[in-house]
Amino acid sequence: MDLRQLRYFVAVAEELHFTRAARRARITQPTLSHQVRLLEKELGVTLFRRTKRRVELTHPGRIFLREAQRLLAGAADAVQAAQSAEAGQLGRLVVVCGPTTAYAGLLGMLQLYRRLSPRVDVRLLESPVRDAVVTVEQGNADVGLVVPYFESSLLARETVMELPLLAALPKSHPLASANSISLKQLSEDPFVLFGRQRGSGFYERVLSVCHACGFSPKVLEEMEHIHTLLYLVGAGYGVSLVPATLDPAKRHEVALVPLQESSATLELAMIWRTDQESQVVHSFLDTVRVWCKESRP
Secondary structure, three states: HHHHHOOOOHHHHHOHHHHHHHHHOOOHHHHHHHHHHHHHHHHHOEEEEEOOOOEEHHHHHHHHHHHHHHHHHHHHHHHHHHHHHOOOOOOEEEEEEOOOHOHHHHHHHHHHHHHHOOEEEEEEEEHHHHHHHHHHOOOOOOOOEEEEOOOOOOEEEEEEEEEEEEEEEEOOOOOOOOOOHHHHHHHOEEEEEEEEEHHOOOOOOOOOHHHHOOOOOEEEEEEOOOOHHHHHHHOOOEEEEOOOOHHHHHOEEEEEEEEEOOOEEEEEEEEEEEEOOOOHHHHHHHHHHHHHHHHHH
């Protein structure tokens, strides 16, 4: 018994007419009749009661029809599942993101991917970049979305966004109402930054941008979370640099001022193992590329 014979049987059982069933199955009527007889012989069961005027299902035939339809539906589902998996639209995906990613369009990326691949089970992890890198290296996550200031021979990386950095100033700061400022104008201010122990690469990036402007920032505080960092800025402890994707409306005590230096940016990159072959992973990478391209001003 094979799926072809099951399809022939179901065609006859639903049409109750061999000629119409043969037309539906796109084979000759004698071939169809022969295949049904072979199926009955193999099963040792009479599936149809035939007369010159009509074809009827026997009781075993009715029972077998229900099961045959279920098997054919399952086979069709299996084919679709295999094709979806091949296209990267079915499976499981673990994404680890660094602390900056949540402010750089992660929600939009995931919404687009969920719309395009609703049958993929996505699990999201949040981790400092150093931990995120190790997580992907060890295969405990498929893709990382991180600030890419690290080295790894096991990982491929692709920068997908350049996020402008804004100066985060307390509202009481003399430059808080400026349309834009040069980073050099903050050279005498104390800075509040993400701590180096967070491993986000953010601390090192801010130092690099400041050095390019000719000064080394005086880092007064190193914080674990951006919310605490902004609270300290708002309280007047210092200034900071933050991604332009941060929502200023939620920080009434902080002014976010554009910088004049075009080099004051923060990269966001995708990382994945160089030996990664999963189509689900590569489909997700393509979705992020599309979202980032469409989201550019």
